[in-house]
Amino acid sequence: MNIRFYNARILTMKEPIEIRNGELWVKDKEIVYVGDGSDKDEVLRTMGPSYSFERELDCKGNVLMPGFKDAHTHTAMTLMRSHADDMPLNDWLNQQIFPIEANMGYEEVYQFTKLGVLEYLTSGITAAMDMYLDPQAIFDAFTECGFRNVQVSGINKFGPTLEVMEERYNKFNGVNDLSSYMLGFHAEYTCEKELLQGISEMAHKYKAPVYTHGSETKAEVQGCIDRYGMTPTEFCDSLGLFDFGGGIYHGCHVTQKDMDIFLNRGLYEVTNPGSNTKLASGIAPVSLYRKRGIPIAIGTDGPASNNALDFFREMFLVTGLAKLRDGDAASTDALEVLKMATVNGAKCMHLNDCETLSVGQKADLIMIDMHQPNMQPIHNIPKNIVYSGSKQNVKLTMINGKILYEDGEFFVGCDVEKLYETCSKIIDKMGVRG
């Protein structure tokens, strides 16, 4: 669709960061103009005679910015939201999560992934890096909704095989421009050494980055040290797993030597402050990573541990917990957090054409409603968004040039109330209500 947004404050997330009275044009899936409008006639001529706007949208001074990139999640865990709370990570996984997951098949994953998509859209999230069960169900749910997704293998000693992972890697890459699939594994503590060696070989075969949970809890790190005499990051690196980059989800408890590895391998730290807070796992040393020049992306983690897919919560926690951890109110300012939530997330997920609002980038963008009391007065837009913003301010979410959410309405090709009912019936059938 060809859309013209005008009267917008544009937070491009590249220099110049902010255009005060800007406009932005979308042609099909791409951004074809971003600027103050002074050169628009000239640009319009270069677009050719067939180009015309199907919709012209007065932004009324609202902010346009790149959508948030959720760099770590387990979307269909919406099924367990508010079901398994107030337990430490280990008991939570073993007593609550794993037994329920054993009963989840295509239908459950498909429907609850769709439910998650709706929540992403309300939060201005335009892409998710999802590690979960049944990749076909995930692929179908995301693709049907028009939602940009990067799946990551969560292989572990309970399955699937390396052959199946490779098959999926080849099957789900290159199918459409919304979806991709990355190599990865659940975590060191759920994988035998031989399996990890096999994943490393595959990473080398495809020259592919590898993603995994790592250093989420102190106990996990100690377990790995007990087993191998190395931290999880050191051990995985010793197997060559990160020779083509990738990312570590959580990374709360890391050493300087771990950080050397992050730096040398180009690994992303993907911080998940909501989940780490709610499961009492710890606070990631965000400013230490930053001081070392290690790029940080942000993830919500799954909605059974968080329990929301709310990037405003995550962004406030990234800066707030860094300030608390450092004992320094000046730590990790708002613009830095916005970069993590947009540009860094896109880079981490290898979505290199979804980083900023600029010509040639995919039209994955959101409109932030500034006509709300929590955004007034407008002193500083990044601070307004990170320090006082909320999902309530997401007025529009566009992915790949399509508006999927606007003024509280969803345009994802399914009846939202029916989806709620379907999901409700599933949990009743599975006996996991309450």
Add this chain to the structure above:
Amino acid sequence: MNIRFYNARILTMKEPIEIRNGELWVKDKEIVYVGDGSDKDEVLRTMGPSYSFERELDCKGNVLMPGFKDAHTHTAMTLMRSHADDMPLNDWLNQQIFPIEANMGYEEVYQFTKLGVLEYLTSGITAAMDMYLDPQAIFDAFTECGFRNVQVSGINKFGPTLEVMEERYNKFNGVNDLSSYMLGFHAEYTCEKELLQGISEMAHKYKAPVYTHGSETKAEVQGCIDRYGMTPTEFCDSLGLFDFGGGIYHGCHVTQKDMDIFLNRGLYEVTNPGSNTKLASGIAPVSLYRKRGIPIAIGTDGPASNNALDFFREMFLVTGLAKLRDGDAASTDALEVLKMATVNGAKCMHLNDCETLSVGQKADLIMIDMHQPNMQPIHNIPKNIVYSGSKQNVKLTMINGKILYEDGEFFVGCDVEKLYETCSKIIDKMGVRG
């Protein structure tokens, strides 16, 4: 107004906590019926022939619950939102806040209090305990909007005099049923001993509770120990300030002996996790207070330090930070947090007829939209609200029987866009933009 809410899930916040398919009637300012509707004909007969509903509102399964009570705030600091960030408390106060406040008069406080009221309403907050400049401006702004408010004196060595505080105490109490005024002072570190003695005498004269900031930072506690050989709580108590109860705002850094005083004097701990996080002041020991049986209420603090007036953020932080501090994911569960946010807040603010949804209580209530993806599936309503809720879920806010906010629209007797403009002009005139 006489309103019937039906098809509601009612979170009464007293036994029974939840009514699944309930209805609630409001007559003028009060709740006159709460139940499952089975006895409604009978109750209707007792209401007399003149009673009829002016509006019947189908809640469609949404939740009705008591509004949140913001037990510590400085509302008109909306003026400085996003202006003075990323600084430690002391520099923030002395270099940024105090110089701006020196230039704030009636008009500034009045307009920015109104702006804060709008934000409270979007967050489901139905009453605020406000400590700020110019009580007449605050009284006027709140009262004109129909917002329930408890003002607290913030007297300190820079003003006003004890006589003025007493005058205000008598002037702003008993004027209308929305407003009251409490004795209080800014903090031990901004008051001379003689002034505190004077406040104590007044507390004894009126048998009145006293409220103050206390034990917010480690440095503040140490300063008091250096001055008087006692913690702020001990020192204030030694002057008899808390002989009639009251509350301490923040209370991050307290001793067992301080907690003895809280318990003996019936003091409320008013926790402000958003502000304490953003200013890096520390984490209040919420579960220690709870173990000692000390009641906890929740405040947002002012929007220059938080920077939002968002009770969903505060509620998640209360439980999340407790879990992190205790290293225990089971710490401080959702229902407990909801009690702090409603019943305890009301008790702390002496709003004894605004505690729960039950007959005879004031109709200060909110409707939580469950037809949003972040509330689905509905496993457990308190957990849904505290762990995944957001301002986006506030569908309606009613105070004193009047709907002041519904489906994004405000009914507070002023033009919202004009208010934004007025506020914007004020900060330009004051030169505090950006």
